[in-house]
Amino acid sequence: MLLKDTWDFPRFKKEFYQFTGLDLECYKDKQMERRITQLFTREGYDGLSVFFKALKSDKEVLHKFYNYLTINTSVFYRDSKIYDYLQKKALPDTLKKFDQLNIWSVGCSHGEEPYTLALILDELNSLKKVKIYASDIDDKALEMAKEACYTPNQLEKVPGNVFKNAFTERNGLYYLNPKYKEVVKFQKQNFLSPIYKDMSRMQMALCRNVFIYFKTDIQEWIIEQISGLIPKGGYFVIGCAEFINKPERFNLERQIPSIYLKTG
Numbered sequence: 001m002l003l004k005d006t007w008d009f010p011r012f013k014k015e016f017y018q019f020t021g022l023d024l025e026c027y028k029d030k031q032m033e034r035r036i037t038q039l040f041t042r043e044g045y046d047g048l049s050v051f052f053k054a055l056k057s058d059k060e061v062l063h064k065f066y067n068y069l070t071i072n073t074s075v076f077y078r079d080s081k082i083y084d085y086l087q088k089k090a091l092p093d094t095l096k097k098f099d100q101l102n103i104w105s106v107g108c109s110h111g112e113e114p115y116t117l118a119l120i121l122d123e124l125n126s127l128k129k130v131k132i133y134a135s136d137i138d139d140k141a142l143e144m145a146k147e148a149c150y151t152p153n154q155l156e157k158v159p160g161n162v163f164k165n166a167f168t169e170r171n172g173l174y175y176l177n178p179k180y181k182e183v184v185k186f187q188k189q190n191f192l193s194p195i196y197k198d199m200s201r202m203q204m205a206l207c208r209n210v211f212i213y214f215k216t217d218i219q220e221w222i223i224e225q226i227s228g229l230i231p232k233g234g235y236f237v238i239g240c241a242e243f244i245n246k247p248e249r250f251n252l253e254r255q256i257p258s259i260y261l262k263t264g
């Protein structure tokens with residue numbers, strides 16, 4: 001018997017949902033339960049109820065939990081082929097088609113993704129034409145995103161010429177130039193909740209390395225909601241390990257793996 005206390009996973013999920021609004025039922029069961037078990041065993045909690053108490057009282061523990069659930073790691077210019085296509089094709093194309101761009105980074109972690117977009121848009125001389133919205137469920141990740149202070153390994157893929165002007169080093173950490181922070185608006189948001197009807201149109205949305213952890217019907221619901229905000233001619237970007245089955249159902253047309261054009 002793995003658990004010493006009386007809580008089983010259904011009880012844990014129910015309490016966790018009441019506390020955070022995140023429905024763990026949406027995740028692939030086995031994978032999610034394995035991750036949770038690994039985490040609380042490794043951290044020395046005696047069972048699910050003890051672990052839940054710690055999650056409730058300590059933001060750091062909750063942050064670690066979200067990390068573990070979705071492997072929260074992110075870096076600037078993650079999967080450089082994707083950013084290369086965004087920089088050379090998708091962003092110039094979108095900038096040409098629309099006067100003003102709203103871009104949404106869904107599940108933005110510590111800000112690496114929305115800030116990479118800001119760096120690229122600056123290279124395209126278009127920072128002023130764009131608003132970048134970045135959301136995550138994890139308070140601690142959002143705090144770090146707003147601070148925009150990074151370790152060298154998070155920045156390894158930033159091209160040298162961009163790096164020189166965008167970061168200032170202090171005590172071995174790298175601080176992002178405030179002009180990039182100004183264009184990104186961070187917000188706490190659970191993308192599994194009914195947020196979509198109140199949201200603005202997004203000419204580009206990135207939902208990368210986020211929905212792979214969910215059950216298929218939930219993945220499709222997320223794709224439908226997000227792509228529904230994108231007007232014809234906009235782009236939807238997913239992670240390299242993610243896949244949209246029959247994208248035409250969502251009026252999406254694959255341009256390269258992971259990048260879709262909205263066609264209707």
Ligand SMILES: C[S@@+](CC[C@H](N)C(=O)[O-])C[C@H]1O[C@@H](n2cnc3c(N)ncnc32)[C@H](O)[C@@H]1O
Pocket residue numbers: 022066067070071072073074075078106107108109110112113135136137138141189190191192207208209210239
């Ligand atoms: C693996 S990171 C992806 C970061 C970035 N998109 C990238 O590809 O590098 C996944 C992020 O999704 C966030 N996340 C997971 N479930 C979420 C939810 N239901 N609502 C909002 N954010 C969520 C996690 O907190 C985490 O920061």
